Amino acid sequence: MAMLARSVKRVSPFRLASLLRSEKDPSLALQLFRSVNPSPEAKPFRYSLLSYDLVITKLGRARMFDEMEQVLGQLRGETRFSVPEPLFCQVISFYARARLFDRALRTYRSIPGFRCRRSVKSLNSVLHALLKCREYDRMDEVLDDFRNHANPDACTCNILIKALCGSGRLEDARAVFDEMPVRGIRPDGVTFLTLINGLCSNSMLEEAFKLKDDMVRVHGIRPDARVYASLMKGSCKVGDVNMAFGLKEEMLRERIELDAAIYSTLIHALNEVERTAEVSGLLEEMRENGCKPDTVTYNVLISGSCKKKDIDEAYRLLDAMAENGCKPDVTSYNVIMGELCKEGKLDEATDLFEDMPRRGCTPDVVSHRILFRGLCEKMQLKEAAFLLDEMVFKGYTPHDASIYKLVDLLCQEENHELLLTVLNSFRKGKAMKADYWTRMISLACKNNEFSSIELVDHLITS
DNA sequence: GTAGGGTTAG
Numbered sequence: 484m485a486m487l488a489r490s491v492k493r494v495s496p497f498r499l500a501s502l503l504r505s506e507k508d509p510s511l512a513l514q515l516f517r518s519v520n521p522s523p524e525a526k527p528f529r530y531s532l533l534s535y536d537l538v539i540t541k542l543g544r545a546r547m548f549d550e551m552e553q554v555l556g557q558l559r560g561e562t563r564f565s566v567p568e569p570l571f572c573q574v575i576s577f578y579a580r581a582r583l584f585d586r587a588l589r590t591y592r593s594i595p596g597f598r599c600r601r602s603v604k605s606l607n608s609v610l611h612a613l614l615k616c617r618e619y620d621r622m623d624e625v626l627d628d629f630r631n632h633a634n635p636d637a638c639t640c641n642i643l644i645k646a647l648c649g650s651g652r653l654e655d656a657r658a659v660f661d662e663m664p665v666r667g668i669r670p671d672g673v674t675f676l677t678l679i680n681g682l683c684s685n686s687m688l689e690e691a692f693k694l695k696d697d698m699v700r701v702h703g704i705r706p707d708a709r710v711y712a713s714l715m716k717g718s719c720k721v722g723d724v725n726m727a728f729g730l731k732e733e734m735l736r737e738r739i740e741l742d743a744a745i746y747s748t749l750i751h752a753l754n755e756v757e758r759t760a761e762v763s764g765l766l767e768e769m770r771e772n773g774c775k776p777d778t779v780t781y782n783v784l785i786s787g788s789c790k791k792k793d794i795d796e797a798y799r800l801l802d803a804m805a806e807n808g809c810k811p812d813v814t815s816y817n818v819i820m821g822e823l824c825k826e827g828k829l830d831e832a833t834d835l836f837e838d839m840p841r842r843g844c845t846p847d848v849v850s851h852r853i854l855f856r857g858l859c860e861k862m863q864l865k866e867a868a869f870l871l872d873e874m875v876f877k878g879y880t881p882h883d884a885s886i887y888k889l890v891d892l893l894c895q896e897e898n899h900e901l902l903l904t905v906l907n908s909f910r911k912g913k914a915m916k917a918d919y920w921t922r923m924i925s926l927a928c929k930n931n932e933f934s935s936i937e938l939v940d941h942l943i944t945s
Numbered sequence: 946g947t948a949g950g951g952t953t954a955g
Protein backbone atom coordinates (compact mmCIF):
# COMPACT_ATOMS: atom_id res chain seq x y z
CA MET A 484 0.00 0.00 0.00
CA ALA A 485 2.90 2.37 0.72
CA MET A 486 4.00 1.95 -2.88
CA LEU A 487 0.54 2.82 -4.01
CA ALA A 488 0.40 5.90 -1.83
CA ARG A 489 3.54 7.28 -3.39
CA SER A 490 2.60 6.48 -6.92
CA VAL A 491 -0.74 8.28 -7.00
CA LYS A 492 -0.14 11.69 -8.48
CA ARG A 493 -2.87 12.14 -11.05
CA VAL A 494 -6.20 10.71 -10.09
CA SER A 495 -9.76 11.95 -10.23
CA PRO A 496 -11.44 13.11 -7.01
CA PHE A 497 -13.74 10.15 -7.35
CA ARG A 498 -10.83 7.71 -7.70
CA LEU A 499 -9.10 9.23 -4.68
CA ALA A 500 -12.17 8.64 -2.55
CA SER A 501 -12.37 4.99 -3.53
CA LEU A 502 -8.64 4.51 -2.86
CA LEU A 503 -9.04 6.14 0.52
CA ARG A 504 -11.97 3.94 1.34
CA SER A 505 -9.96 0.76 0.85
CA GLU A 506 -6.88 1.98 2.71
CA LYS A 507 -6.96 0.51 6.21
CA ASP A 508 -3.89 2.26 7.61
CA PRO A 509 -4.78 5.82 8.67
CA SER A 510 -1.25 7.14 8.16
CA LEU A 511 -1.14 5.80 4.64
CA ALA A 512 -4.59 7.19 3.97
CA LEU A 513 -3.34 10.61 5.02
CA GLN A 514 -0.25 10.21 2.87
CA LEU A 515 -2.48 9.30 -0.05
CA PHE A 516 -4.75 12.24 0.63
CA ARG A 517 -1.83 14.65 0.60
CA SER A 518 -0.02 13.08 -2.34
CA VAL A 519 -2.46 14.44 -4.90
CA ASN A 520 -1.56 18.01 -3.98
CA PRO A 521 2.22 18.01 -4.30
CA SER A 522 3.05 21.74 -4.25
CA PRO A 523 1.31 24.94 -3.20
CA GLU A 524 2.04 26.45 -6.65
CA ALA A 525 0.24 23.73 -8.57
CA LYS A 526 -3.46 23.99 -9.32
CA PRO A 527 -5.21 22.82 -6.15
CA PHE A 528 -6.75 19.38 -6.29
CA ARG A 529 -10.55 19.42 -6.16
CA TYR A 530 -11.05 17.07 -3.25
CA SER A 531 -14.52 15.65 -2.89
CA LEU A 532 -16.33 16.02 0.37
CA LEU A 533 -16.29 12.25 0.65
CA SER A 534 -12.48 12.20 0.58
CA TYR A 535 -12.35 14.66 3.45
CA ASP A 536 -14.92 12.65 5.31
CA LEU A 537 -13.04 9.38 4.85
CA VAL A 538 -9.67 10.67 5.90
CA ILE A 539 -11.03 12.61 8.89
CA THR A 540 -12.94 9.58 10.12
CA LYS A 541 -9.93 7.29 9.74
CA LEU A 542 -7.64 9.69 11.58
CA GLY A 543 -10.19 10.24 14.32
CA ARG A 544 -10.67 6.52 14.91
CA ALA A 545 -6.90 6.12 15.18
CA ARG A 546 -6.77 9.08 17.60
CA MET A 547 -4.43 10.95 15.29
CA PHE A 548 -6.01 14.20 16.34
CA ASP A 549 -3.34 16.67 15.25
CA GLU A 550 -3.41 15.28 11.74
CA MET A 551 -7.21 15.22 11.81
CA GLU A 552 -7.27 18.91 12.79
CA GLN A 553 -4.96 19.75 9.91
CA VAL A 554 -7.34 18.15 7.44
CA LEU A 555 -10.27 19.89 9.11
CA GLY A 556 -8.41 23.18 8.72
CA GLN A 557 -8.03 22.51 5.03
CA LEU A 558 -11.71 21.61 4.76
CA ARG A 559 -12.66 24.89 6.40
CA GLY A 560 -10.99 26.72 3.53
CA GLU A 561 -12.95 24.81 0.86
CA THR A 562 -15.66 27.26 -0.11
CA ARG A 563 -17.06 24.94 -2.78
CA PHE A 564 -19.28 23.15 -0.32
CA SER A 565 -20.75 23.38 3.13
CA VAL A 566 -19.91 20.56 5.49
CA PRO A 567 -22.72 18.28 6.66
CA GLU A 568 -23.35 18.29 10.40
CA PRO A 569 -22.98 14.51 11.04
CA LEU A 570 -19.27 14.77 10.31
CA PHE A 571 -18.91 17.13 13.26
CA CYS A 572 -20.98 14.85 15.45
CA GLN A 573 -18.49 12.15 14.58
CA VAL A 574 -15.46 14.32 15.36
CA ILE A 575 -17.01 15.37 18.66
CA SER A 576 -17.58 11.74 19.60
CA PHE A 577 -13.94 10.90 18.80
CA TYR A 578 -12.92 13.55 21.29
CA ALA A 579 -15.49 12.30 23.77
CA ARG A 580 -14.04 8.80 23.55
CA ALA A 581 -10.55 10.20 24.20
CA ARG A 582 -11.98 12.30 27.08
CA LEU A 583 -10.84 15.53 25.40
CA PHE A 584 -13.84 17.64 26.29
CA ASP A 585 -12.21 20.99 25.47
CA ARG A 586 -11.45 19.80 21.98
CA ALA A 587 -15.02 18.57 21.64
CA LEU A 588 -16.28 21.99 22.70
CA ARG A 589 -13.94 23.75 20.30
CA THR A 590 -15.15 21.57 17.44
CA TYR A 591 -18.76 22.32 18.30
CA ARG A 592 -18.11 26.06 18.37
CA SER A 593 -16.20 25.94 15.09
CA ILE A 594 -19.09 24.43 13.10
CA PRO A 595 -20.49 27.73 11.71
CA GLY A 596 -17.04 28.46 10.25
CA PHE A 597 -17.58 25.46 7.97
CA ARG A 598 -20.70 26.99 6.43
CA CYS A 599 -22.82 24.59 8.46
CA ARG A 600 -25.74 25.43 10.73
CA ARG A 601 -25.62 23.86 14.17
CA SER A 602 -28.73 21.90 15.00
CA VAL A 603 -29.84 19.98 18.03
CA LYS A 604 -27.81 17.01 16.75
CA SER A 605 -24.42 18.58 17.25
CA LEU A 606 -25.70 20.08 20.49
CA ASN A 607 -26.52 16.60 21.71
CA SER A 608 -23.16 15.28 20.57
CA VAL A 609 -21.27 17.90 22.52
CA LEU A 610 -23.49 17.48 25.57
CA HIS A 611 -22.85 13.77 25.45
CA ALA A 612 -19.11 14.45 25.22
CA LEU A 613 -19.31 16.66 28.31
CA LEU A 614 -21.33 13.97 30.06
CA LYS A 615 -18.71 11.35 29.29
CA CYS A 616 -15.99 13.63 30.62
CA ARG A 617 -18.09 14.45 33.69
CA GLU A 618 -17.89 18.15 32.88
CA TYR A 619 -21.41 18.74 34.14
CA ASP A 620 -21.02 22.47 34.81
CA ARG A 621 -20.15 23.24 31.23
CA MET A 622 -23.31 21.54 30.00
CA ASP A 623 -25.47 24.38 31.30
CA GLU A 624 -23.43 27.02 29.50
CA VAL A 625 -23.69 25.21 26.18
CA LEU A 626 -27.38 24.58 26.63
CA ASP A 627 -28.26 28.14 27.61
CA ASP A 628 -26.44 29.43 24.58
CA PHE A 629 -28.25 26.98 22.32
CA ARG A 630 -31.70 27.83 23.65
CA ASN A 631 -31.33 31.32 22.17
CA HIS A 632 -31.76 30.04 18.64
CA ALA A 633 -33.28 26.54 18.72
CA ASN A 634 -35.05 24.02 20.90
CA PRO A 635 -33.66 20.96 22.67
CA ASP A 636 -35.31 17.61 21.96
CA ALA A 637 -35.95 14.35 23.82
CA CYS A 638 -32.35 13.25 23.31
CA THR A 639 -31.11 16.46 24.91
CA CYS A 640 -33.30 15.79 27.92
CA ASN A 641 -32.09 12.20 28.13
CA ILE A 642 -28.49 13.33 28.25
CA LEU A 643 -29.32 15.91 30.93
CA ILE A 644 -31.20 13.35 32.98
CA LYS A 645 -28.28 10.97 32.74
CA ALA A 646 -25.85 13.69 33.82
CA LEU A 647 -28.01 14.73 36.77
CA CYS A 648 -28.47 11.12 37.89
CA GLY A 649 -24.75 10.57 37.55
CA SER A 650 -24.03 13.45 39.90
CA GLY A 651 -26.60 12.28 42.41
CA ARG A 652 -29.05 15.08 41.62
CA LEU A 653 -32.10 12.85 41.33
CA GLU A 654 -34.57 15.63 42.14
CA ASP A 655 -33.21 17.78 39.34
CA ALA A 656 -33.30 14.83 36.97
CA ARG A 657 -36.92 14.30 37.88
CA ALA A 658 -37.60 18.00 37.30
CA VAL A 659 -36.19 17.78 33.77
CA PHE A 660 -38.45 14.78 33.16
CA ASP A 661 -41.53 16.54 34.54
CA GLU A 662 -40.82 19.60 32.44
CA MET A 663 -40.62 17.73 29.17
CA PRO A 664 -44.36 17.76 28.39
CA VAL A 665 -44.48 21.46 29.30
CA ARG A 666 -41.87 22.12 26.62
CA GLY A 667 -43.74 19.95 24.16
CA ILE A 668 -41.20 17.14 24.29
CA ARG A 669 -42.50 13.60 24.56
CA PRO A 670 -40.42 11.29 26.74
CA ASP A 671 -39.36 8.11 24.96
CA GLY A 672 -38.15 4.67 25.99
CA VAL A 673 -34.64 5.93 26.59
CA THR A 674 -35.93 8.67 28.89
CA PHE A 675 -37.64 6.13 31.10
CA LEU A 676 -34.73 3.75 31.07
CA THR A 677 -32.28 6.50 32.00
CA LEU A 678 -34.38 7.78 34.86
CA ILE A 679 -35.30 4.33 36.15
CA ASN A 680 -31.65 3.40 36.03
CA GLY A 681 -30.72 6.52 37.98
CA LEU A 682 -33.38 5.85 40.60
CA CYS A 683 -32.31 2.21 40.95
CA SER A 684 -28.63 2.98 41.36
CA ASN A 685 -29.59 5.41 44.10
CA SER A 686 -31.75 2.75 45.77
CA MET A 687 -34.97 4.68 45.13
CA LEU A 688 -36.82 1.52 44.21
CA GLU A 689 -40.33 2.64 44.96
CA GLU A 690 -40.13 5.56 42.57
CA ALA A 691 -38.44 3.41 39.95
CA PHE A 692 -41.26 0.86 40.03
CA LYS A 693 -43.86 3.62 39.93
CA LEU A 694 -42.18 5.06 36.86
CA LYS A 695 -42.19 1.67 35.17
CA ASP A 696 -45.95 1.45 35.71
CA ASP A 697 -46.53 4.99 34.41
CA MET A 698 -44.44 4.13 31.43
CA VAL A 699 -47.03 1.62 30.28
CA ARG A 700 -50.20 3.14 31.70
CA VAL A 701 -49.70 6.81 30.91
CA HIS A 702 -47.26 6.82 28.02
CA GLY A 703 -47.98 3.53 26.33
CA ILE A 704 -44.34 2.50 26.18
CA ARG A 705 -43.55 -1.13 26.96
CA PRO A 706 -40.59 -1.60 29.28
CA ASP A 707 -37.93 -3.72 27.63
CA ALA A 708 -35.24 -6.05 28.96
CA ARG A 709 -32.98 -3.10 29.74
CA VAL A 710 -35.55 -1.55 32.05
CA TYR A 711 -36.02 -4.90 33.76
CA ALA A 712 -32.26 -5.36 34.11
CA SER A 713 -32.05 -2.00 35.87
CA LEU A 714 -34.90 -2.88 38.22
CA MET A 715 -33.37 -6.27 38.96
CA LYS A 716 -30.02 -4.73 39.75
CA GLY A 717 -31.72 -2.16 41.96
CA SER A 718 -33.65 -4.87 43.81
CA CYS A 719 -30.44 -6.79 44.45
CA LYS A 720 -28.70 -3.63 45.59
CA VAL A 721 -31.25 -3.26 48.38
CA GLY A 722 -30.81 -6.94 49.19
CA ASP A 723 -34.00 -8.26 47.67
CA VAL A 724 -32.90 -11.00 45.28
CA ASN A 725 -36.34 -12.57 45.37
CA MET A 726 -37.84 -9.41 43.97
CA ALA A 727 -35.38 -9.65 41.10
CA PHE A 728 -36.63 -13.17 40.39
CA GLY A 729 -40.21 -11.91 40.66
CA LEU A 730 -39.38 -9.47 37.87
CA LYS A 731 -38.12 -12.33 35.77
CA GLU A 732 -41.50 -14.09 36.20
CA GLU A 733 -43.23 -10.88 35.22
CA MET A 734 -41.19 -10.74 32.04
CA LEU A 735 -42.23 -14.30 31.17
CA ARG A 736 -45.89 -13.43 31.86
CA GLU A 737 -45.72 -10.27 29.79
CA ARG A 738 -43.85 -12.09 27.05
CA ILE A 739 -40.90 -9.73 27.21
CA GLU A 740 -37.87 -11.46 25.81
CA LEU A 741 -35.27 -12.49 28.37
CA ASP A 742 -31.80 -11.92 27.01
CA ALA A 743 -28.31 -12.85 28.19
CA ALA A 744 -28.01 -9.60 30.18
CA ILE A 745 -31.01 -10.57 32.31
CA TYR A 746 -29.51 -13.95 33.10
CA SER A 747 -26.09 -12.41 33.78
CA THR A 748 -27.65 -10.01 36.25
CA LEU A 749 -29.48 -12.79 38.04
CA ILE A 750 -26.46 -15.11 38.18
CA HIS A 751 -24.39 -12.25 39.55
CA ALA A 752 -27.05 -11.67 42.19
CA LEU A 753 -26.97 -15.35 43.20
CA ASN A 754 -23.18 -15.19 43.48
CA GLU A 755 -23.39 -12.14 45.70
CA VAL A 756 -25.73 -13.77 48.21
CA GLU A 757 -23.97 -17.13 47.91
CA ARG A 758 -26.97 -18.93 46.51
CA THR A 759 -24.68 -20.52 43.95
CA ALA A 760 -26.53 -23.84 44.02
CA GLU A 761 -29.26 -22.19 41.97
CA VAL A 762 -26.95 -21.06 39.19
CA SER A 763 -27.02 -24.30 37.21
CA GLY A 764 -30.82 -24.29 37.15
CA LEU A 765 -30.77 -20.79 35.78
CA LEU A 766 -28.30 -21.78 33.09
CA GLU A 767 -30.54 -24.71 32.21
CA GLU A 768 -33.55 -22.41 31.88
CA MET A 769 -31.47 -20.09 29.75
CA ARG A 770 -30.69 -22.92 27.37
CA GLU A 771 -34.34 -24.00 27.23
CA ASN A 772 -35.36 -20.46 26.32
CA GLY A 773 -32.89 -20.48 23.47
CA CYS A 774 -30.79 -17.77 25.05
CA LYS A 775 -27.04 -18.20 24.58
CA PRO A 776 -24.60 -17.05 27.26
CA ASP A 777 -22.39 -14.24 26.04
CA THR A 778 -19.01 -12.96 27.20
CA VAL A 779 -20.51 -11.13 30.16
CA THR A 780 -22.41 -14.22 31.29
CA TYR A 781 -19.18 -16.19 31.23
CA ASN A 782 -17.40 -13.43 33.12
CA VAL A 783 -20.02 -13.62 35.83
CA LEU A 784 -19.54 -17.38 36.00
CA ILE A 785 -15.77 -16.95 36.13
CA SER A 786 -16.06 -14.47 38.96
CA GLY A 787 -18.33 -16.96 40.75
CA SER A 788 -15.71 -19.69 40.44
CA CYS A 789 -13.04 -17.32 41.68
CA LYS A 790 -15.17 -16.42 44.64
CA LYS A 791 -15.27 -20.12 45.50
CA LYS A 792 -11.48 -20.19 45.01
CA ASP A 793 -11.91 -22.68 42.18
CA ILE A 794 -9.32 -21.38 39.73
CA ASP A 795 -9.37 -24.60 37.67
CA GLU A 796 -13.06 -24.12 37.06
CA ALA A 797 -12.35 -20.52 36.02
CA TYR A 798 -9.79 -21.73 33.48
CA ARG A 799 -12.25 -24.34 32.20
CA LEU A 800 -14.82 -21.60 31.67
CA LEU A 801 -12.21 -19.63 29.76
CA ASP A 802 -11.79 -22.59 27.41
CA ALA A 803 -15.53 -23.13 27.20
CA MET A 804 -15.95 -19.56 26.02
CA ALA A 805 -13.75 -20.12 23.02
CA GLU A 806 -15.60 -23.35 22.22
CA ASN A 807 -18.94 -21.57 22.34
CA GLY A 808 -17.90 -18.80 20.06
CA CYS A 809 -17.48 -15.98 22.52
CA LYS A 810 -14.06 -14.54 23.03
CA PRO A 811 -12.70 -14.00 26.53
CA ASP A 812 -12.19 -10.28 27.00
CA VAL A 813 -9.96 -8.22 29.24
CA THR A 814 -12.43 -8.59 32.11
CA SER A 815 -12.29 -12.38 31.94
CA TYR A 816 -8.54 -12.25 32.50
CA ASN A 817 -8.67 -9.47 35.07
CA VAL A 818 -11.06 -11.45 37.23
CA ILE A 819 -8.80 -14.51 37.25
CA MET A 820 -5.67 -12.43 37.77
CA GLY A 821 -7.34 -10.68 40.68
CA GLU A 822 -8.07 -13.99 42.36
CA LEU A 823 -4.55 -15.32 41.72
CA CYS A 824 -3.13 -12.18 43.33
CA LYS A 825 -5.48 -12.51 46.27
CA GLU A 826 -4.27 -16.06 46.81
CA GLY A 827 -0.66 -14.90 46.62
CA LYS A 828 0.01 -16.78 43.39
CA LEU A 829 1.93 -13.90 41.89
CA ASP A 830 3.97 -15.99 39.47
CA GLU A 831 0.86 -17.46 37.98
CA ALA A 832 -0.79 -14.04 37.81
CA THR A 833 2.28 -12.63 36.07
CA ASP A 834 2.30 -15.53 33.60
CA LEU A 835 -1.34 -14.92 32.74
CA PHE A 836 -0.71 -11.18 32.40
CA GLU A 837 2.15 -11.83 30.03
CA ASP A 838 0.19 -14.43 28.12
CA MET A 839 -2.77 -12.14 27.44
CA PRO A 840 -1.44 -10.59 24.21
CA ARG A 841 -0.78 -14.04 22.79
CA ARG A 842 -4.37 -14.93 23.65
CA GLY A 843 -5.53 -11.95 21.66
CA CYS A 844 -6.25 -9.60 24.53
CA THR A 845 -4.32 -6.47 25.50
CA PRO A 846 -3.96 -5.83 29.24
CA ASP A 847 -5.68 -2.58 30.19
CA VAL A 848 -5.27 -0.13 33.09
CA VAL A 849 -7.16 -2.44 35.39
CA SER A 850 -4.97 -5.46 34.53
CA HIS A 851 -1.88 -3.44 35.36
CA ARG A 852 -3.33 -2.12 38.60
CA ILE A 853 -4.37 -5.58 39.75
CA LEU A 854 -0.95 -7.05 39.18
CA PHE A 855 0.87 -4.03 40.58
CA ARG A 856 -1.20 -4.13 43.73
CA GLY A 857 -0.60 -7.86 44.10
CA LEU A 858 3.15 -7.47 43.70
CA CYS A 859 3.28 -4.65 46.27
CA GLU A 860 1.23 -6.56 48.78
CA LYS A 861 3.28 -9.71 48.42
CA MET A 862 6.49 -7.73 48.76
CA GLN A 863 7.75 -8.51 45.28
CA LEU A 864 9.22 -5.04 45.15
CA LYS A 865 11.65 -5.46 42.31
CA GLU A 866 8.93 -6.80 40.04
CA ALA A 867 6.57 -4.07 41.21
CA ALA A 868 9.11 -1.36 40.40
CA PHE A 869 9.60 -2.86 36.97
CA LEU A 870 5.86 -2.95 36.29
CA LEU A 871 5.48 0.60 37.56
CA ASP A 872 7.93 1.83 34.99
CA GLU A 873 5.99 0.03 32.28
CA MET A 874 2.75 1.58 33.52
CA VAL A 875 4.18 5.08 33.55
CA PHE A 876 5.42 4.51 30.03
CA LYS A 877 1.91 3.52 28.93
CA GLY A 878 0.34 6.49 30.68
CA TYR A 879 -1.41 4.36 33.31
CA THR A 880 -1.59 5.56 36.89
CA PRO A 881 -1.54 2.96 39.67
CA HIS A 882 -3.70 3.37 42.73
CA ASP A 883 -2.40 5.67 45.44
CA ALA A 884 -2.54 2.96 48.09
CA SER A 885 -0.31 0.60 46.08
CA ILE A 886 2.28 3.30 45.50
CA TYR A 887 2.38 4.26 49.17
CA LYS A 888 2.79 0.64 50.04
CA LEU A 889 5.69 0.25 47.64
CA VAL A 890 7.53 3.40 48.72
CA ASP A 891 6.86 2.63 52.35
CA LEU A 892 8.27 -0.88 52.07
CA LEU A 893 11.31 0.33 50.18
CA CYS A 894 11.95 2.87 52.93
CA GLN A 895 11.61 0.20 55.60
CA GLU A 896 14.04 -2.02 53.74
CA GLU A 897 16.30 0.98 53.19
CA ASN A 898 16.51 -0.11 49.60
CA HIS A 899 17.81 3.19 48.26
CA GLU A 900 18.66 1.89 44.85
CA LEU A 901 15.17 0.63 44.05
CA LEU A 902 13.62 3.67 45.69
CA LEU A 903 15.46 5.91 43.29
CA THR A 904 14.36 3.75 40.39
CA VAL A 905 10.77 4.14 41.50
CA LEU A 906 11.06 7.90 41.94
CA ASN A 907 12.71 8.05 38.56
CA SER A 908 9.70 6.32 37.02
CA PHE A 909 7.54 9.02 38.52
CA ARG A 910 9.70 11.68 37.01
CA LYS A 911 8.98 10.21 33.59
CA GLY A 912 5.23 10.08 34.16
CA LYS A 913 3.66 13.13 32.63
CA ALA A 914 0.28 12.19 34.04
CA MET A 915 1.50 12.39 37.64
CA LYS A 916 0.20 15.31 39.60
CA ALA A 917 2.78 17.72 40.99
CA ASP A 918 1.57 17.48 44.59
CA TYR A 919 1.85 13.73 44.31
CA TRP A 920 5.52 14.17 43.75
CA THR A 921 6.12 16.22 46.86
CA ARG A 922 4.20 13.73 48.95
CA MET A 923 6.19 10.87 47.50
CA ILE A 924 9.52 12.53 48.24
CA SER A 925 8.61 13.43 51.79
CA LEU A 926 7.46 9.87 52.36
CA ALA A 927 10.75 8.65 50.94
CA CYS A 928 12.68 10.93 53.26
CA LYS A 929 10.83 9.80 56.34
CA ASN A 930 12.56 6.98 58.24
CA ASN A 931 15.46 7.41 55.96
CA GLU A 932 18.74 9.20 55.92
CA PHE A 933 18.01 10.75 52.53
CA SER A 934 17.70 14.48 52.62
CA SER A 935 15.22 15.81 50.12
CA ILE A 936 17.89 18.04 48.60
CA GLU A 937 20.06 15.02 48.05
CA LEU A 938 17.20 13.14 46.44
CA VAL A 939 16.12 15.90 44.10
CA ASP A 940 19.71 16.48 43.15
CA HIS A 941 20.11 12.83 42.33
CA LEU A 942 16.96 12.76 40.24
CA ILE A 943 17.84 15.86 38.30
CA THR A 944 21.35 14.74 37.44
CA SER A 945 20.55 11.11 36.68
C1' DG B 946 -23.18 9.20 11.50
C1' DT B 947 -27.35 11.91 18.72
C1' DA B 948 -29.22 9.18 23.78
C1' DG B 949 -29.95 3.78 27.02
C1' DG B 950 -28.89 -2.24 30.38
C1' DG B 951 -25.77 -6.80 32.53
C1' DT B 952 -19.48 -8.53 34.31
C1' DT B 953 -14.06 -6.86 36.54
C1' DA B 954 -10.83 -3.15 39.01
C1' DG B 955 -10.62 1.30 42.60
